[in-house]
Amino acid sequence: MSDQAIDVGRVVEAVRSALPGGRPAALHEPSFGGHEWQYVKECLDSGWVSYAGEYVNRFESMLQDVTGVKHALAMSSGTVALHMALVVCDLKPGDEVLIPALTFVATANAVAHAGCIPHFVDSDIGTLGISPGRLEEYLAKIAEVEGGMCVNRQTGRRIGAIVPMHTFGHPVDMHALMRVAAKYGLVVIEDAAESLGSLYENQDLGNFGRVAVLSFNGNKIVTTGGGGALLTNDDELAKRAKHLSTTAKLPHKWEFRHDEIGYNYRMPSLNAALGCAQLEQLPSFLERKRMLAKRYQHAFADVSGVDFFVEPSFARSNYWLNAIMVRRELAHDFSARDAILQALNDAGFMARPAWTLINRLPMFEDCPTMDLPVAEEIERRLVNIPSSAGLVEPE
Numbered sequence: 306m307s308d309q310a311i312d313v314g315r316v317v318e319a320v321r322s323a324l325p326g327g328r329p330a331a332l333h334e335p336s337f338g339g340h341e342w343q344y345v346k347e348c349l350d351s352g353w354v355s356y357a358g359e360y361v362n363r364f365e366s367m368l369q370d371v372t373g374v375k376h377a378l379a380m381s382s383g384t385v386a387l388h389m390a391l392v393v394c395d396l397k398p399g400d401e402v403l404i405p406a407l408t409f410v411a412t413a414n415a416v417a418h419a420g421c422i423p424h425f426v427d428s429d430i431g432t433l434g435i436s437p438g439r440l441e442e443y444l445a446k447i448a449e450v451e452g453g454m455c456v457n458r459q460t461g462r463r464i465g466a467i468v469p470m471h472t473f474g475h476p477v478d479m480h481a482l483m484r485v486a487a488k489y490g491l492v493v494i495e496d497a498a499e500s501l502g503s504l505y506e507n508q509d510l511g512n513f514g515r516v517a518v519l520s521f522n523g524n525k526i527v528t529t530g531g532g533g534a535l536l537t538n539d540d541e542l543a544k545r546a547k548h549l550s551t552t553a554k555l556p557h558k559w560e561f562r563h564d565e566i567g568y569n570y571r572m573p574s575l576n577a578a579l580g581c582a583q584l585e586q587l588p589s590f591l592e593r594k595r596m597l598a599k600r601y602q603h604a605f606a607d608v609s610g611v612d613f614f615v616e617p618s619f620a621r622s623n624y625w626l627n628a629i630m631v632r633r634e635l636a637h638d639f640s641a642r643d644a645i646l647q648a649l650n651d652a653g654f655m656a657r658p659a660w661t662l663i664n665r666l667p668m669f670e671d672c673p674t675m676d677l678p679v680a681e682e683i684e685r686r687l688v689n690i691p692s693s694a695g696l697v698e699p700e
């Protein structure tokens with residue numbers, strides 16, 4: 306069946322009616338309505354614009370408060386924070402790391418930077434993240450645990466970790482996933498790049514894995530321009546990540562001695578100053594984004610052939626990017642999705658598809674993968690629509 310079954314004009318009208326003023330809108334723009342100018346100026350005036358500045362410490366302590374995680378280390382991007390997470394969790398070159406096929410390319414890039422091999426997992430249609438049930442069935446077929454270590458029988462390599470990614474802010478079913486990970490001895494590293502402020506069963510994401518990672522890229526709910534963070538409740542791991550993410554320098558008043566190859570991945574204070582002002586506004590950003598999601602849900606309630614994606618029942622999502630889904634029976638190919646993308650973008654409402662599945666990108670096409678029927682279905686059905694917090698005013 307083709308796009309004939311969907312009235313794309315009604316899709317455009319639904320988006321227009323959900324946005325106050327109905328004006329053209331970008332997909333996700335930052336809002337700088339707080340203390341951003343003041344803190345960045347204070348940082349410049351202090352002269353401490355780089356890694357040793359006070360704003361980095363302040364930003365980290367705010368992140369700890371916001372997420373409830375014991376240690377937060379601010380880094381220069383989410384990608385490098387993920388790389389650092391893999392290093393401190395002792396993933397070795399040649400190990401396989403399970404990641405969703407449906408994710409932003411950075412998840413796979415970080416795995417490759419650590420010398421590891423991405424191994425792709427299918428998604429769940431209710432969360433858009435890794436499906437713990439399908440993963441468990443798959444591991445039962447291809448993996449075995451030898452002396453506490455998970456080995457891929459087909460490649461002979463260790464499967465060392467799993468990286469659940471909370472897609473567009475919607476949490477993976479973490480309890481089910483943690484159970485599978487424990488059964489197979491897998492380290493869990495949460496890619497929470499998109500999900501700051503989202504809750505799984507009333508607990509902040511970032512508290513479930515051994516390590517979690519956030520991104521503060523300009524398109525995220527809170528931005529530092531560019532930046533990321535590594536979160537962990539493990540004291541030793543935090544200490545090691547701090548050591549390696551600087552220059553692995555031994556403490557001394559004037560001598561330069563380094564005992565490992567450091568990465569210099571820390572976030573500069575100038576970016577952290579922006580981040581402090583942004584984090585102060587997180588509650589208001591979350592309120593606005595959830596209001597916008599409600600407006601879309603209402604607007605799409607009677608548009609036939611398309612559903613607004615609603616957070617899973619166990620979650621309170623930050624709705625980082627809102628999504629609509631073409632009905633399954635109308636999405637045997639990409640034509641309905643593409644007709645919607647064309648109509649929305651033509652009308653000035655920036656819309657985009659889900660990422661091309663990572664297993665089809667040239668640098669990852671030879672990596673191991675399970676069958677991906679659900680991820681492929683999501684790719685055919687999903688369209689992201691304008692989601693900036695600034696599109697609505699709190700009531």
Ligand SMILES: Cc1ncc(COP(=O)(O)O)c(C=O)c1O
Pocket residue numbers: 382383384385408409411412470496498499519520521522531532533
């Ligand atoms: C799922 C996911 N992982 C990782 C990243 C990497 O973050 P960054 O762009 O800060 O390197 C991003 C965002 O950009 C992301 O969406």
